[in-house]
Amino acid sequence: MIRTTCLLLAFVFSLPILAPCSAACANEPGVVLQGAEGPGAGKHIVFVIGDEEYRSEESMPQLAKILAKHHGFKCTLLFAKNKQTGLVDPMTVDNIPGLEALEDADLMVLFIRFRRLPEEQMQRILDYTNSGRPIVALRTSTHAFNYKGQSPLARWSWRSKDPKGGYGRAVLGETWIAHHGHHNVESTRALPADGQEDHPILQGVGEIWGPSDVYRITTLSGDSKPILTGYVLTGMKPDDPVNTEKPTMPVAWTKTYTGTEGKPSRVFTTTMGHAGDLKDPDFRRLLVNACFWAMGMEDSIPERANVELVGPYDPLPIGFGGYRKGVRPEDHRLK
Numbered sequence: 001m002i003r004t005t006c007l008l009l010a011f012v013f014s015l016p017i018l019a020p021c022s023a024a025c026a027n028e029p030g031v032v033l034q035g036a037e038g039p040g041a042g043k044h045i046v047f048v049i050g051d052e053e054y055r056s057e058e059s060m061p062q063l064a065k066i067l068a069k070h071h072g073f074k075c076t077l078l079f080a081k082n083k084q085t086g087l088v089d090p091m092t093v094d095n096i097p098g099l100e101a102l103e104d105a106d107l108m109v110l111f112i113r114f115r116r117l118p119e120e121q122m123q124r125i126l127d128y129t130n131s132g133r134p135i136v137a138l139r140t141s142t143h144a145f146n147y148k149g150q151s152p153l154a155r156w157s158w159r160s161k162d163p164k165g166g167y168g169r170a171v172l173g174e175t176w177i178a179h180h181g182h183h184n185v186e187s188t189r190a191l192p193a194d195g196q197e198d199h200p201i202l203q204g205v206g207e208i209w210g211p212s213d214v215y216r217i218t219t220l221s222g223d224s225k226p227i228l229t230g231y232v233l234t235g236m237k238p239d240d241p242v243n244t245e246k247p248t249m250p251v252a253w254t255k256t257y258t259g260t261e262g263k264p265s266r267v268f269t270t271t272m273g274h275a276g277d278l279k280d281p282d283f284r285r286l287l288v289n290a291c292f293w294a295m296g297m298e299d300s301i302p303e304r305a306n307v308e309l310v311g312p313y314d315p316l317p318i319g320f321g322g323y324r325k326g327v328r329p330e331d332h333r334l335k
Helices: 002-027 056-071 099-104 119-130 139-143 166-172 275-279 281-294
Strands: 030-033 044-050 074-079 107-112 135-138 188-192 208-210 225-232 249-258 264-270
Touching: 030 056, 044 056, 044 099, 056 074, 056 107, 056 275, 056 281, 074 099, 099 119, 107 119, 107 139, 107 281, 135 139, 135 166, 135 281, 139 166, 139 264, 166 249, 166 264, 188 249, 208 275, 208 281, 249 281, 264 281, 275 281
Parallel strands: 044 074, 044 107, 107 135, 135 264
Antiparallel strands: 030 074, 188 208, 188 225, 225 249, 249 264
């Protein structure tokens, strides 16, 4: 009887200690993955996530876990969130809380689409962009913003005329043009661009295949240098033949961007990024290497970087509105 009473009291008195922690976690704008040992120790990567179609809300947490667990980086995940529920909601285009984390970031990984963030949030992204610190950007980030009318932020929209192509073209190298491969019908094979076989970002990277379709490119802006060439395949399997009627397009490139502070930043952009692409270890390795390179850590790129998946990775099919419901940022904590 005494033992039972003691156990009951221990349980009751433990509740006030646990409850505040749970409440605090629920109010966090994002989630931080503390890195283990590795060359990334002491470096902070901030992921800015919000696209309605390609399940970046599932793929980017997996990439962050790989960078944290296998390579030692501290990773902060910031999501598009529903303002009422606090749940991850890619369909909410005007809210990515927690962007103050960019103030001490060593790298921004960007995977967003047609966002219309309030001025305070957008300014944090612009402040980072102008700081000379590096950027790694995926797929729909070429058309990251879609401000309309007389908004003072409209110059960063994907159709902007000054700067031409807005943020995507001015900062990342290209804006949205069109699907080149037939969307969801023709997949992508990616191989090194001519003369780029020994680029540090391609260290240990073999032939890449992904269900992404190739995006059309006009001409890349500034000093952009293609490092991967995308071949349009006739189907959605890795061994499907190339559609020879469609010319190749760059699907990954490097460039620099110099903002208002006058400091050039390293930029890596890929138009791949379908959540299914991350099932290919060579694509994961490309992204890990790109993060090292962007931060000037190319000498630390492993001969063959560890990109083993951390936990289950089974993203939902791509498509508008088809995201996994009821997810909070803290659900992506490292177990």
